Amino acid sequence: MRQPAAPWTALITLALLGASESVRAEPCATYRVAHYAQGLLFFRDEQGREAGVDADVARELARRTGCNLVEVLESRVRIWGQFRHGALDITLSAVPSPEREQLAELVPYLKGRSFVVTRGALAAELPNADSFVAASQLRVAVVKTYLYGAKIDGWLGQLRAQRRVEEMADFAAAARLFEAGRVDAIVVNPLSYPALLKLVKPTESLHLPPWGQGDKTVVCLALSRTRVSDQDRRRIRMALNDMIRDGTMEAITKRYVGASTAHDLVYDGKTE
Incomplete structure (x- = not known):
């Protein structure tokens, strides 16, 4: 006949369950999120407030996860330099590369x-x-x-070898260089192109050559593998995926680019 469990066995079981619940209920930590100025991804509006797709995504992630996400503005160079030196927690609008995948969960x-x-x-x-x-x-x-994708990055590699690429700290600086006529071309994406249109003269004709269209790429949230705990990375990852599934990501993007473009920009598990 099976003997009832000893009282101490039941107590240990309850203690283990309590510890498990405690881990799950542990609040999310404070993390520094670095943005960079890039068209409609991140900018200051007419009132000087920080706005853009990435700003809204970061705030929604903070709301859903309970993480204290402290937002700062940095340059792309400084962002990935800080990741390499273990000095930054999170950034957005990261294009994958083998090195970045070693430094962060994308x-x-x-x-x-x-x-x-x-x-x-020039057309x-x-x-x-x-x-x-x-x-x-x-x-x-x-x-x-x-990183602009294999096709454009390969083309830029040829031009870099001839020292014909102007490497600017942010998109606004690159756009000003193009507007001033100091360069003949600029590389943009659907969320930075509207910012370029605001800068160029209304009478100036722009050309989007068919050969200049790059490969489809994904844009990622980057979570430091050394500074963001496994539990918090999972928490943030699940919240971001939920935002895609429930339509929040599309609604955020729609605020800046309109319905049809927003639908095409939201990640759906496909790149082709």
Whole structure:
């Protein structure tokens, strides 16, 4: 006949269950989230308030997880330098690379293509990417350390070898360089292109050459593997995925780019 469990066995079981519940109920920590200025991803509005898709995503993640997310503005160079030195917790709008995947857990939330913009006057002279490379006087502006996808990054590699790429700290600086006529092309994405349109003269014709369309890439939330605990990474990852599933991510993006574009930009598990 089976003997009833000893009182001490039941007490140990209850204690273990209590410890498990305690771990699950442990509040999320405080983390520093670094943004970078990039078109409609992150900017200051007319009242000087921080706004943009990434700003709204960070605040919604804080609300859902209970994490204290302290937002700061940094350059792309400083952001990934700090990740390498174990001095930063989280950033958004990270394009994956093997090095970054070693430093951080990358959770996709947007997708899209980068593309090259030139002046309309150059359209007839540039039938393909090689024609731009062959025209040694032409230059292009990019955001330093930004990854644009294999196709565009390969093209930029050829131009970098000829010292024809202006590497700027942020998109606003790159756009100003293009607006001033100091470069002949700039690489943008769907969320930075509207910012470029606000800068250029209304009479200036822009050209989006077919050869300048990049590969589809994903845009990720980056969570430091050394500074953000496993439990909090899981908590934040689940909240971000829930935001995609329940339509919140699309609603956030829609505020800035409209319904049709927002639907195309939200990550759906596909890149093609």
